[in-house]
Amino acid sequence: MKVIAFPRTLQGTGASRRLRIAGQTPGIVYGGTSAPVNIALDHNALYHALKKETFHSSILDLEIEGKVEQVLLRDFQVHAYKQLVLHVDFQRVDASQKLHTKVPLHFINAEISPAVKLSAGIISHVQSELDVSCLPKDLPEFVEVDLAKLEIGQSIHLADLKLPNGVNAVSQENLTIATASVPAGKVEAAGEAAAGETPEAK
Template structure:
């Protein structure tokens, strides 16, 4: 698992106006919460944040977090707010974690073997990936960066549901804890593509029929 280290700075100025000023100064407003401690208002350097969020693993990893050179603590990223049009991180939320309590996280699904599967090689079959992440619960030490999904044997008509996923040790899908039908939600489905390909011979034949019909119509009019 990749190890991410984040060093933040404490901020005392809060509110919309303060956040706007921080962004103009190249900083990202941050809130750290959770555990038995009070929430803290912090900032991160925007250029460093942009580098971190480029790595998918940053969103599903335990992060080594410190503020103003203080004691390091374990956290996870819980929320990122982005600008709708610019490459700009507006706000971030981090949550403290400890080894004794389970956490709930969204982790990405990595699909493997799709292109080499019978369905992937066929022009008459479409593989539809209906989920790209799942919500799990586990202890911090068991948090996976992603969950692999093997679809190398997929063929037309095959389906894979949440209940079919092979989970790492210590990891449980939140859907399994609901006691409803969420566990049967489809993750991947494959369907046959029905279509008719028109050949050049078909086109020539249609034109010939159309010309013959037009000629016949003119002959009838002449009579």
């Protein structure tokens, strides 16, 4: 994914405000062996890019005055109530150095799992993203969580995930990723039915 940026020489609150009025968003590129560079980006292009999942979890090609370098989106600030991106941070990526970042989790096959198909259960996504460590070339856009065998009362944990080659989870804990349970209303209904049968049993 390619991002076009322009060098930004003027700094400060006033300069940033003028940039935003002109339809641009101030930002910065840092990391690696080069000095940090202040940049400006087209606001509308950036705003729409931020809506895409891959923009947050992929290596981006950032072009500044014809020179392209690989970066990761590290942070961005948005206005409290306006559809306005106030600032964006990118970190340079070194192809030979492992990076630490978050990737989204994609949950698949919920509809064919025993929990849903046989028990009309509800699957709760406990985690929506995963902290990983890997070389830039190995960074996945997402990690799949296969729910096909999940049954009521069971959970899927970090150890159950099949991570791509070269990708390691950062967490030392065996995190719970997803759980399957009976809907609350169904549990209550079952409890009431059992209570109603008690006198007859006696």
